[in-house]
Amino acid sequence: MKLSKKSRFFPYAMLLPTVVIFAVFMIYPIIYSFYLSFTEFSGGTYNFVGLQNYIELFKDPVFYKALFNTFFYLIIQVPVMIGLALLLAVLIEQKFIRGRGFFRMSTFLPTITSLVAYALIFKVLFNTDHGLINYLVEFFGGEKIQWIYSAWPARASIIISITWRWVGYNMVILLAGIQAIPTDLYESASLDGANFWQKLRYVTIPSIKPVILFTTITSTIGTLQLFDEPYILTQGGPNYATITLGEYLYDNGFTFLKFGFASALGYVMVIIIGILSFIQFRMNKEEK
């Protein structure tokens, strides 16, 4: 059946709202901020300064600190979180577990908690003198940890917080992958005498590899853009020990009003995220 001219136009008309919104909110800012990254904002106007923002950025010691912190979070937090999410997903799928819905929901709940509320509560938990975490540390014979006031514990507190918040989200995605694995695979594994770990290693993980890759990539991007937790928990301190690229971008744009510099930083982040995502896709392809 041949489509009339009008009907061929029809799908595009239906797409129009999305395309317009996408263009205005995504494409336009992407292009405009690229232009901004070559300008300096002063006296109410944007003046073209060529590559100056990029040059300043690569000379800026705080940029390297932010870069280091961001990668530190990435390298520690993403594997820990994905591993934990996988473990939880597998456990929840075990036959002997009762009240599966309850566990699923309570693991997922942190994801939908108000961001500011959760960060504030973690701030109270990590309080040096009155916090619950230090209380437990002391109860088990440890010494009070200066969570907010020393560099490594402050970084650790950020990692603990984001892991708590996002592990449930990734768990649900992995769970969906696990549930799609045909049960006969497990049955034949059982017949061959495979134990829990062997099933996990030879059946579950290979079957949901694409799902694991998906969660890894989204978590990588999320961690690279991390902003809220350091902003609320530690304000990037002490001495920039917890600042991320995202928070540094915000500071430069909206606190220091250096929109050009902030845009340049944004583009450097785009390039880094692009490269990492490319590598992850490549690794997956090669293994196939």
Place this chain on the structure above:
Amino acid sequence: MKKRNLLASAVALTAAAAFALTGCGGGNSASAESGDGNTITVWAWDVALKQLQEASEKFKETHPDVEFVFEEMGTDQIYTKLATTLSTGKGLADVIQIEGEQVSGYATKYPDGFADLSDIVNEDDFLDVKIGEVSANGKIVGFPWDAGPVALFYRRDYFEQAGVNAEDIKTWDDFIEAGKKITETCTTPSGEPVKMLPIAPNGSNFWKLILTENGGSFFDAEGNTIVNSPEALEAMEMAKKIYDAGIAQNYSDWAEYEGVVVNENVATIPEAVWMIGTIKDKGPDQSGKWGVIDLPAFPGKDPAGSTNGGANLVIPSTSPNLDIAKEFVEFALTDQQLQVDGFVNYGLFPSYIPVYDDPTFSEPDEFFGGQKIYETFIKLGQTVPSVNYTENFNEALSAAGSACSKVYLEGEDPKTALDELQNDLVSKFGK
């Protein structure tokens, strides 16, 4: 036919989306739709908002046709709004509260953003420090409101317990000695040791406070960075000495800062006059326990004042209700009774000099043990030095916080930290 309907609705939807986009700049504010010249939208925070609401009631007595819309906005919200919308001027309120140290930054970056108030601000009627804050590009771009003269708030009961006489604390060295006695002797109601003062080891608040007292600042009159001046170094060494004496209570944000009043775990708070409001609000059962003395001086130097915070009001130049907004701001910040009430009720120290003679200010305050604290602050207010903030202030503040945390937490030598800070800022600002 059916298809055509769908098509039409798709187009309509797109049009609606596009329409919503053009409108979204003004979405959060009533000012966009109130260009009728008699509805004033106000953004302010905390007690200042309450004070302006009371002013509006009084203003309506003479201007019955003027309507007000009050929106409570925190400082972060206001600055984000200003940063994103001052360039277009759309979607801003008519009257906006802004911290004193922030005015010149926005006024320099957006020279046409704020209305010129030179015609309603008589410079001789206000404290110099406040006129300095609102002057930019040779204009007066804001109306001076509350000033932040600093004094030392102290707990009479803790001082007595430790046998410390407040009047004897003349220098910061005296302060440290008294602090050691108090930390050894006193405990809070929940049984924890009392510290002498709160310090945020991640930030530059305390250093900045005594830096101003010592006659230093971040920038000189031409905007050159001078963070490693002898005054700055002396202040940093003193800050380190106080912190290292183990008499400081750490805090990291405003909630924890208020917490030191609630938990009663500090014996003093070196802070600006507006702390009166916070102390009364957070420690209502501590009436009679607080007192106020002058900030301790640097050893061998004369006592001097310091300043912290205090706000001003600005009017965006694009406000459709410019004239009436100006009239309201002038009224709210110069009406004698309103200034007196604002000070006594909320700790909003008026920078409008003609009201200082008001008899209310010579009355004692029972909460502060019957001390005449308003007189003390009015005397201090006149000694507060003027500070040049410049458009680079926020970036310098952030870097200074980092330098302070190195000194407090990582044992960095004050001179090294300040020299490094100076180099860093000069390379960023070019001066």
